[in-house]
Amino acid sequence: KQEVTQIPAALSVPEGENLVLNCSFTDSAIYNLQWFRQDPGKGLTSLLLIQSSQREQTSGRLNASLDKSSGRSTLYIAASQPGDSATYLCAVNKADSVNYGGSQGNLIFGKGTKLSVKP
Amino acid sequence: DTGVSQDPRHKITKRGQNVTFRCDPISEHNRLYWYRQTLGQGPEFLTYFQNEAQLEKSRLLSDRFSAERPKGSFSTLEIQRTEQGDSAMYLCASSSSRILGEQYFGPGTRLTVT
Numbered sequence: 001k002q003e004v005t006q007i008p009a010a011l012s013v014p015e016g017e018n019l020v021l022n023c024s025f026t027d028s029a030i031y032n033l034q035w036f037r038q039d040p041g042k043g044l045t046s047l048l049l050i051q052s053s054q055r056e057q058t059s060g061r062l063n064a065s066l067d068k069s070s071g072r073s074t075l076y077i078a079a080s081q082p083g084d085s086a087t088y089l090c091a092v093n094k095a096d097s098v099n100y101g102g103s104q105g106n107l108i109f110g111k112g113t114k115l116s117v118k119p
Numbered sequence: 120d121t122g123v124s125q126d127p128r129h130k131i132t133k134r135g136q137n138v139t140f141r142c143d144p145i146s147e148h149n150r151l152y153w154y155r156q157t158l159g160q161g162p163e164f165l166t167y168f169q170n171e172a173q174l175e176k177s178r179l180l181s182d183r184f185s186a187e188r189p190k191g192s193f194s195t196l197e198i199q200r201t202e203q204g205d206s207a208m209y210l211c212a213s214s215s216s217r218i219l220g221e222q223y224f225g226p227g228t229r230l231t232v233t
Contacts, residue, residue, distance in 0.1 A: 004161070032220050043123075043210060044162070044224040089161055093220050105150060105175060105214075107222060109161030 006110035021075040023090035087112040123225035144213030
């Protein structure tokens with residue numbers, strides 16, 4: 001059974017600091033991995049999607065890496081800002097065991113890392 | 120394209136009542152998902168449609184829950200005889216099978232059962 005763990009559960013940093021959020025998963029048979037941001041009481045905003053064949057993806061100040069063999073992904077945030085304060089969730093999309101390479105559809109989420117960036 | 124929308128955004132109901140939520144996916148997306156999120160937890164998968172076919176259901180989807188996507192466009196999630204344990208955020212997401220599985224989420228429906 002796939003399990004996703006995110007460490008740390010909460011993180012507080014001063015503005016301007018670079019930081020790394022960690023995500024680990026127990027089954028390396030994944031189709032892709034997605035990082036999301038969630039503001040309190042709101043839905044999820046997709047930040048980055050990494051396919052199982054990729055090693056990393058970048059968007060602005062965000063960089064996500066994937067090491068499928070070790071079951072790990074990291075989200076790197078450069079020059080953090082107070083507006084980055086939110087909960088960050090990672091989710092894996094499991095591979096289709098019948099039609100390998102396709103996606104079964106449902107995402108399996110970690111519990112998230114609550115980030116606070118102080119001015 | 121206005122993204123995934125959900126209605127209502129908030130629902131307060133008494134235990135034992137039935138509730139129905141609606142999700143409108145991104146128009147060209149053929150896949151639609153329902154998730155449930157409780158406080159301090161990540162979302163948990165409930166069910167998934169490809170076009171109008173319901174292809175997968177989680178064991179979390181008890182007999183009191185039913186979901187439909189009658190014309191392969193919007194979807195409804197109904198909870199019958201609500202219980203206090205049903206209180207949660209219900210999230211809808213959509214994706215295109217042509218765009219390698221990236222899911223886009225709506226704002227969610229916050230259900231409170233009193």
